[in-house]
Amino acid sequence: MSTQQLDFFAPLASPLPPLPEGEVLSPSQWVTLMAIGDTVIPAINLSFSSSEKRLVAEDEYDEAIAKVQSIIPASNNVEELAHKFLAESASTTPGLKELLQRTFSDYVRPEARKGICTILSTLDTRAGCLLLTGSTTSFHLQPVHIRQQILQGWSQSYLPLLRGAVKGLGAIFKATWTKTSPTLPQVLGFPRAPVHGKPGKGFEYSFIQFPPGPEPETIETDVLIVGSGCGAGVCAKNLAEGGNRVLVVDKAYHFDPAHLPMSEADAGIHLFQNGGIEVSDDSSISVIAGSAWGGGGTVNWSASLQTQGFVRQEWADMGLPFFTSSEFQTSLDRVCHRMGVSADHVRHNKTNQVLLDGARKLGYNVKPVPQNTGGKSHYCGYCTLGCGAAEKQGPVVSWLPDAEKAGALFIEGFTADKILFENHNGTQVATGLKGTWQSRDKNGSVSGPDKTTRAVTIHAKRIIVSCGTLQSPLLLLRSGLTNPQIGRNLHLHPANIMGAVFPTPVRPWEGAILTAVVDSFQDLDGHGHGAKLEATSMLPSWFLPALPWTSGLDFKLRAAALRHMTGFISLVRDRDPGRVYPDPLDGRCRIAYSPSALDRKHALAGLEALAKICYVAGATEILTTTVGVPPFVRGDAVPGEEHDQGINDPRFVAWLAEVRRKGLPLPDATFASAHQMGTCRMGTSAKTSVVDPQGRVWGTEGLYVADASVFPSASGVNPMVTNMALSDWISRGVGRGMRGEARL
Numbered sequence: 001m002s003t004q005q006l007d008f009f010a011p012l013a014s015p016l017p018p019l020p021e022g023e024v025l026s027p028s029q030w031v032t033l034m035a036i037g038d039t040v041i042p043a044i045n046l047s048f049s050s051s052e053k054r055l056v057a058e059d060e061y062d063e064a065i066a067k068v069q070s071i072i073p074a075s076n077n078v079e080e081l082a083h084k085f086l087a088e089s090a091s092t093t094p095g096l097k098e099l100l101q102r103t104f105s106d107y108v109r110p111e112a113r114k115g116i117c118t119i120l121s122t123l124d125t126r127a128g129c130l131l132l133t134g135s136t137t138s139f140h141l142q143p144v145h146i147r148q149q150i151l152q153g154w155s156q157s158y159l160p161l162l163r164g165a166v167k168g169l170g171a172i173f174k175a176t177w178t179k180t181s182p183t184l185p186q187v188l189g190f191p192r193a194p195v196h197g198k199p200g201k202g203f204e205y206s207f208i209q210f211p212p213g214p215e216p217e218t219i220e221t222d223v224l225i226v227g228s229g230c231g232a233g234v235c236a237k238n239l240a241e242g243g244n245r246v247l248v249v250d251k252a253y254h255f256d257p258a259h260l261p262m263s264e265a266d267a268g269i270h271l272f273q274n275g276g277i278e279v280s281d282d283s284s285i286s287v288i289a290g291s292a293w294g295g296g297g298t299v300n301w302s303a304s305l306q307t308q309g310f311v312r313q314e315w316a317d318m319g320l321p322f323f324t325s326s327e328f329q330t331s332l333d334r335v336c337h338r339m340g341v342s343a344d345h346v347r348h349n350k351t352n353q354v355l356l357d358g359a360r361k362l363g364y365n366v367k368p369v370p371q372n373t374g375g376k377s378h379y380c381g382y383c384t385l386g387c388g389a390a391e392k393q394g395p396v397v398s399w400l401p402d403a404e405k406a407g408a409l410f411i412e413g414f415t416a417d418k419i420l421f422e423n424h425n426g427t428q429v430a431t432g433l434k435g436t437w438q439s440r441d442k443n444g445s446v447s448g449p450d451k452t453t454r455a456v457t458i459h460a461k462r463i464i465v466s467c468g469t470l471q472s473p474l475l476l477l478r479s480g481l482t483n484p485q486i487g488r489n490l491h492l493h494p495a496n497i498m499g500a501v502f503p504t505p506v507r508p509w510e511g512a513i514l515t516a517v518v519d520s521f522q523d524l525d526g527h528g529h530g531a532k533l534e535a536t537s538m539l540p541s542w543f544l545p546a547l548p549w550t551s552g553l554d555f556k557l558r559a560a561a562l563r564h565m566t567g568f569i570s571l572v573r574d575r576d577p578g579r580v581y582p583d584p585l586d587g588r589c590r591i592a593y594s595p596s597a598l599d600r601k602h603a604l605a606g607l608e609a610l611a612k613i614c615y616v617a618g619a620t621e622i623l624t625t626t627v628g629v630p631p632f633v634r635g636d637a638v639p640g641e642e643h644d645q646g647i648n649d650p651r652f653v654a655w656l657a658e659v660r661r662k663g664l665p666l667p668d669a670t671f672a673s674a675h676q677m678g679t680c681r682m683g684t685s686a687k688t689s690v691v692d693p694q695g696r697v698w699g700t701e702g703l704y705v706a707d708a709s710v711f712p713s714a715s716g717v718n719p720m721v722t723n724m725a726l727s728d729w730i731s732r733g734v735g736r737g738m739r740g741e742a743r744l
Contacts, residue, residue: 009193009388012259014266015447019098020105024113029120033169034097035140037090039147040173042552044086055145056553061086064553068560071505073189085183086556090173095180099265103172107275110585119165132162148551155549155627164283164667166549167627174545174555175276179265184540188563190509193261193388196379200390202256203401208411210437216455217437221247221409222738224433224458226416226475227466228252229295230720231707231727233399234335235464238728240406242735247458248403249414249435253446254293254396260386264541267385270446271299273470273589280578280591285494285671287591289470292386293412296468297394297720299384300674301513301537302371304341305717306332307725310528315712319684320693322729331725338402339393340374341721347377349511351535351566354500356516358613359533362647364520369534371512372720381509384537413438413446414456419463419479419703428481430703432459462702462734466727469676469709470589473690474582476680476697476705483698485690489681490578491714492673494595495569496603496626496664497536497546498610500619505563508538514718521609522573522716524602529575531606532716533613536569543567546625546670558623566614569672570606573716574599580679595671600664603671607664608656612647622655627668629659675719680709682726695730706730 025033046054046061056064068082090096104113122128123139130136133150142150151170154162178184185192210217223239225232228250240246255262255270268276273291280287290296307323315323322328346368348356359366371378372393383392390397404410420432437456441448465472473487514535524530537543544559578593595603607624611632614622622632632655647653663669683689686698691710697703706727708719715722 009197009199009261011193011261011388014255014259014262014270015445016102016266016269017447018449019101024101024105025117025120028124029117031140032120032123032138033100034091035147036151036169037096037173039144039151040170040549040552040555041088041090041093041177042144042148043089043092044553044556045083055148060553064557067557068187071560071563072187076186081183081186085187085560088181088183090177093177093180094182095265096176099176099180100172102269103176103275109583109588109590116169152550160667163627167667168283170549171545174549175541178541178544178559179268184559187560188540189507190540192263194380194382194510196510197389197391199388200257202258202390203397203404205254205400205404205410207254208409209439210452210454210456212452213454216457218457218459219247220459221245222460223247223462223464223734224249224460225464225466226433227295227468227707228293228395228400228410229290229466229468229707230297230395230723232295232464232466233297233395233403234724234727235466235706235731235734236403236408237399237406238731239735240403240408242739244735244738246403246408247411247460248400248408249411249416249458250293251413251415252291252293253412253440255386257388257390260388261382262385264385264539267299271386278470278589278591280593282594282666284594284666285492285673287470287492287673287676289468289676294394294396294400298386298396300394300718300720301383302373302378302392303514303718304336304339304370304372304721305517306336307722308716310523311716314528318712320682320712322693328725328729331728332721335721335724335728336370336372339372339398340376341370341372342375343368343370345373345375345377346371346512346515347379348515349379349381349508350502350506351508351538351568352511352514352516354566354617355518355533355535355568355613358617359518361616362612364518364609364613366516366518369515369517371515379511381511381513381538383513384539384542411437413440416467416475417478419475420457421479421700424701427701428699429701430463432457433463462704462738464704464706464731464734466705466707468707469679470580470591472705472707472709473580473679474587474589476690477582478587481697481699483686483690485681485686485688487581487679488577488579489678489713490580490591490593491574491677491711492578492593493571493675493714494574494599494603494671494673495536495571496607496669496671497543497567497569498607498614498625499543499547499565499567499623500614500617501561501564501621501623502566502618503564503620506566507563508566513537518609518613521602521606524605525575525598527575528716529573529598529602531570531572531602533606533610534569534571536567538562538565538567546672547623548625548627568610568614570603570610572599572602572606573714577678594666595664600669604660604664608659611656611659615647615649615652624659625670626662626664629662675708675715677708677711677714677719680705682710682712694733695726704730704734
């Protein structure tokens with residue numbers, strides 16, 4: 001990048017690695033898959049052959065064109081763009097098939113891919129088609145209106161397999177299309193990068209490099225930290241400033257602010273685990289986990305909420321009095337001070353203002369959410385793709401630079417294979433880590449084939465595992481530890497989404513993402529379990545795929561309406577946990593988790609409250625993401641006028657009753673998680689936990705865990721600050737232990 005600093009965001013490209021070699025699908029399977037794609041995202045126009053029926057009638061098409069034209073910003077060629085947008089299909093979208101190929105090859109589990117291949121092959125046989133579609137004609141040979149009827153029938157089928165197939169494949173195509181469509185951003189007026197703020201200059205990191213060679217490289221350090229996220233960053237700073245030799249390793253690569261925010265398509269590959277989304281074994285919940293240099297702190301939404309008193313008391317009642325001590329509060333305050341956490345400079349966008357105004361009118365408790373933006377206003381809705389302003393004070397901007405200034409060293413592109421132990425009088429003493437390092441290519445990128453790969457062994461006096469809730473337990477298991485608690489107690493804060501349409505443009509991608517929270521529903525069972533109501537990211541590929549698919553035209557019109565939408569989540573402090581475990585075939589993360597009946601009941605209560613908030617805030621349409629629940633469309637009453645009955649509007653009351661009646665059944669309801677906690681739980685016994693009250697792994701010496709995986713249960717708030725405060729406590733304890741050894 002030029003040394004001249006730009007006054008506007010123009011992110012540099014972040015090329016992806018080459019596409020996987022070999023075909024993940026046969027040619028005939030690709031044909032069937034793209035036929036499904038062209039049904040989910042169809043070309044909608046008035047041209048058709050004599051043997052085909054139009055997907056939409058002429059008057060319906062004209063009405064759709066008029067709707068799209070009314071949304072498009074006036075600066076565009078409105079009429080031409082509206083026709084192009086509706087005519088665009090999955091198969092005509094540049095880059096969509098390549099993203100599909102990468103997804104199926106690298107990120108879909110082998111048995112799930114096998115299941116999809118079986119369905120695709122079955123749809124190309126007479127007997128299979130008769131069974132699944134009621135016709136002997138191959139699926140891809142059917143006209144598009146028949147294919148649409150087939151998928152619509154599947155979505156209402158009594159067979160969970162068919163409902164799951166249309167939901168899963170539909171989600172893949174909705175996501176890939178919203179990430180790659182050339183017309184959708186133009187229709188929305190959605191810019192490639194934020195229009196508010198200025199690019200920032202990032203810290204110039206130095207990373208250890210290894211020359212090519214056949215033999216394993218060996219290095220030594222005092223403290224090895226595996227991971228570079230929120231827990232790791234705090235540990236690195238504290239221990240380096242304490243005079244220890246600190247080495248931080250991470251499988252991710254660093255991208256400086258000049259590359260941020262990334263495009264929606266590239267960010268999923270470079271900045272998140274498993275291409276953007278992990279899916280639970282039963283597909284009931286999608287799990288979004290950062291996998292970047294800086295971990296989740298690189299892609300989170302700046303929300304900086306301290307652990308609430310009732311959660312701290314719950315944890316103390318588990319035999320962990322530290323959580324109600326002044327020491328824990330000191331750690332909470334210390335990490336917030338370093339990041340300049342404050343709500344004083346918050347500027348609310350439309351979505352958060354709706355939450356504030358609607359909650360006030362209904363008497364709900366609502367408050368601003370402090371932000372870790374260094375005491376500055378940070379009006380950016382793109383931070384989930386990386387912060388190009390370098391204002392969000394996550395590990396990359398604050399903690400890790402502090403650590404390097406104190407002497408810490410870093411290795412990027414390092415995959416941790418296993419922790420090494422020596423047996424000292426029956427105790428497993430951690431002595432090092434084996435892993436594999438891969439360099440950047442000759443151009444300093446990560447996309448070229450010309451990379452150096454080396455086996456590396458690192459010897460250390462202390463090892464702190466900070467790989468995150470999904471990966472820390474897997475590293476412990478790969479290292480031979482057998483405590484059955486490892487990987488259990490997974491909490492996810494399952495969230496359900498609601499959308500609202502307003503009569504004037506909202507441009508919901510503008511402004512800080514999460515700056516207000518309603519907590520009136522956080523204790524629905526008398527034991528601290530319930531829902532918080534928050535805003536959600538409104539980037540197209542983050543919000544639109546959650547909307548149910550009913551037809552190709554309906555989804556395109558919904559997508560075009562994003563310019564007028566706000567989006568919210570009912571985020572549940574889950575009572576009932578799941579677990580993570582390694583895939584028996586390739587060792588990758590597997591998630592066994594289903595939102596329980598109680599947790600779904602709490603999510604539903606939150607959704608009902610969100611609907612009321614949207615109604616009194618003046619929404620003209622309110623959308624759930626549950627299959628089979630139609631949107632609520634407002635009548636002619638003007639909010640606030642004498643004849644407006646507010647939430648007592650009989651039509652609205654009847655709609656809410658239908659929402660409650662339908663509930664959030666699985667697999668029809670859509671749940672997502674951006675918070676993962678608890679899989680290396682802290683406790684007072686190896687029979688119920690993975691680490692002791694100091695963060696040390698039970699049955700070992702010299703091995704600690706410091707990330708959100710040590711939470712005793714769900715935090716109930718965005719976990720960053722709690723994670724950092726716990727890591728502050730754990731790392732300071734590690735430092736005291738090392739100083740004590742030095743004096744002996």
